[in-house]
Amino acid sequence: MSTERLLYENEVLELDNIVMTFGGLRAIDGVSMHIDKGEIAALIGPNGAGKTTIFNCITGVYKPTEGKIKIRSRSGAVEEIHGLKPNVINQKGLARTFQNIRLFNNMSVLENVMIGRHNSLKAGVLKAIVRDKATKEEEQRVIEESYEILKKLKLDPYTNEMAKNLPYGEQRRLEIARALATDPFLLLLDEPVAGMNAQETRDLEETIDIIRDKEHITILLIEHDMSLVMEVSERIYVLDYGRLIAEGTPKEIKHNPDVIRAYLGE
Numbered sequence: 001m002s003t004e005r006l007l008y009e010n011e012v013l014e015l016d017n018i019v020m021t022f023g024g025l026r027a028i029d030g031v032s033m034h035i036d037k038g039e040i041a042a043l044i045g046p047n048g049a050g051k052t053t054i055f056n057c058i059t060g061v062y063k064p065t066e067g068k069i070k071i072r073s074r075s076g077a078v079e080e081i082h083g084l085k086p087n088v089i090n091q092k093g094l095a096r097t098f099q100n101i102r103l104f105n106n107m108s109v110l111e112n113v114m115i116g117r118h119n120s121l122k123a124g125v126l127k128a129i130v131r132d133k134a135t136k137e138e139e140q141r142v143i144e145e146s147y148e149i150l151k152k153l154k155l156d157p158y159t160n161e162m163a164k165n166l167p168y169g170e171q172r173r174l175e176i177a178r179a180l181a182t183d184p185f186l187l188l189l190d191e192p193v194a195g196m197n198a199q200e201t202r203d204l205e206e207t208i209d210i211i212r213d214k215e216h217i218t219i220l221l222i223e224h225d226m227s228l229v230m231e232v233s234e235r236i237y238v239l240d241y242g243r244l245i246a247e248g249t250p251k252e253i254k255h256n257p258d259v260i261r262a263y264l265g266e
């Protein structure tokens, strides 16, 4: 008899009993979680708990050793995505940023976003070489759409600057811009404010709210900055040694004795 849980109508992502082993290490040890459409959820826990590994499983960087990952695609259909390639998962509407910034350093800010846009348009290599009228028009559209995304992220003053010349906080924002350029319904942010100062953190908190409220994109974020997590997220999962030890509202998590013991401290 199957005990498989069905994806509810209001859910966009489900992890069903995910296990991820590296050699003898069980980095993820039977994690089940779900993300509701339109929510801002957080995944927290100590260093090495397995948070990034979960993102890597969701986005196809790793194929989980066991378990299933399902999404509710834009059409409303439920699809299994575990084992699919990262670019395929991205085209299905899941985008992410990385814990360590990964930008094309020697390309302009605009070009970094355009690359994300091109990936989502599946523009063929041949089409890019044969620069006919239609291709040129598409290129112009990609430039305009990419610029709009830069404006939303308040990066438009840097449009033609090389990515490597951006202040640190803006580099992190550019990563988010590039992820948004792929037109996701679910955005996964891995420590978006790591290394940011207090002002940059507040600005990004506002940006996260805008992305959800105005763009209607569901967000799952990993973060060690607890004031940001408690402020911005509606639901929190807590991971410790590859297992979930708690799930709840910020208030519930703050007062959960297991979470205090494992992570938050007294």
Ligand SMILES: Nc1ncnc2c1ncn2[C@@H]1O[C@H](COP(=O)(O)OP(=O)(O)OP(=O)(O)O)[C@@H](O)[C@H]1O
Residues within 6 Å of the ligand: 022, 025, 027, 045, 046, 047, 048, 049, 050, 051, 052, 053, 054, 099
């Ligand atoms: N490719 C890999 N090969 C071997 N071990 C790995 C690999 N990726 C992750 N791990 C191990 O899996 C465990 C979980 O790592 P992970 O990066 O997911 O933790 P994390 O919760 O994101 O931690 P942090 O808060 O420090 O970013 C760690 O013990 C890590 O060393």
Ligand SMILES: [Mg+2]
Residues within 6 Å of the ligand: 051, 052, 053, 099
């Ligand atoms: Mg990590």
